[in-house]
Structures are given as C-alpha cells and as structure tokens.
Amino acid sequence: METLPCRPVFKHPSYIMSEDGKLIRKPGSTRITSSDEQNAEAASVIEALTEYVQGHIRGLGLLEHWIPDADDHARCNIFVSNIDTADKLLVILQNQVGSKPGIWSRSLCLSSGLAVGSMLDAIERALDLGYAVAVLNPNTNSVSLPGHKTRIPIANSFSPEVPWTSASAVTQTVVESCFACLGYVHSAGCKPQVNFSPDLR
Secondary structure (H helix, E strand, O other): OOOOOOOOOOOOOOEEEOOOOOEEEOOOOOOOOOHHHHHHHHHHHHHHHHHHHHHHHHHOOOEEEEEOOOOOOOOEEEEEOOOOOOOEEEEEEEOOOOOOOOEOOHHHHHHHOHHHHEOHHHHHHHHHOOOEEEEOOOOOOEEOOOOOOOOEEOOOOOOOHHHHHHHHHHHHHHHHHOOEEEEEEEOOOOOOEEEOOOOOO
C-alpha cells in the first residue's frame, strides 16, 4: 500500500503559520532591532518557508528532480507531476531574482501570506482541472560551495537565458502532444501572468 507524504509542518523559532497561510510572530519571542539580526532572521524565515512550501508541493504528488542530477554539488531543483496521464500541462516559471520553486515572491509570502506569495493555489487548481504541472527554476544558475571563493555554475543552467530557452523548448515539445499548454509567469513586482488558456484565470 502506497504511503502518502506527511503534511509538512512550518518550523521556525520565532514564527508560526496560521491556518490561512500567514506568518505570525510567536508570543514572547524576542524582537530584534539590529539590521544584521533582522537580515539573518529574514533569511532563516525564507529558508523555513521554502522547506514548508516545497513539502506541500511534494504532498500534492509532484516529484522533485535535480539539474544536472542529484549527486552533483552544484545543482538546482524543479518539480514535475505525472505527465503520462494528462492531456494538458501547466508550466510555472518565476523570474523574481532569488525566488525558489514554489514561491512567487519572498516579500509577498512574508507580508501577505502563502495564498498570495506562493504557487500552491495555482498548482492545486491546475491539478484539480486535470493539468499536469511542471515548476521550473530559471534563476538558480550557480551556487556557493565550501572551499570555493566564487560561485559555481550549475551545468545546463549556467545563465538565466539557458533555462528559459530550455523551458521554451520543453513547451514546444509538450504542445505537440497536448491539447493545451499554459504558461504561468511571474514578473518582478507584478501579479502572475497567465498565457495560452483561460481555465486558471
């Protein structure tokens, strides 16, 4: 019998997640004032949010794939659902610098909650409508590794143009075998933009 993934739990020493996906500072937690501490806390919150959101994505049945592969130290992740049983595909892209798969905007997640700042609602709605879903990662092109003074480029994803070109090639290939292909693209400072199909508007 197949075991379903456990529901992810948001874990952070200073914040909890409300039922509607908004961050709330824990009662009694120490409020920090220095800019260095604020930056460190913000980074830790984003890390916890990313883990939480991507845990939800796995729970929705999308598989995590690594570029170029899971054994490479310089790598980035994407998520893809089962495309063998669907006749249409939703390709999700984001071009917000520093964003991770599953998150439209880090600042929106912090200020307005996951319903606005994450891709979860779009993914869930697409799956409910019978779409396969691919969440790509066009802006992670290099990583910092211990012992290296400069960032190490990721093979097959060493510049923003490469993954975007690859995404275009994937889309063209999929269109040939699907009834519909919908691109869902987030631009910095704007709401997600929907192309190709009206079902998810």
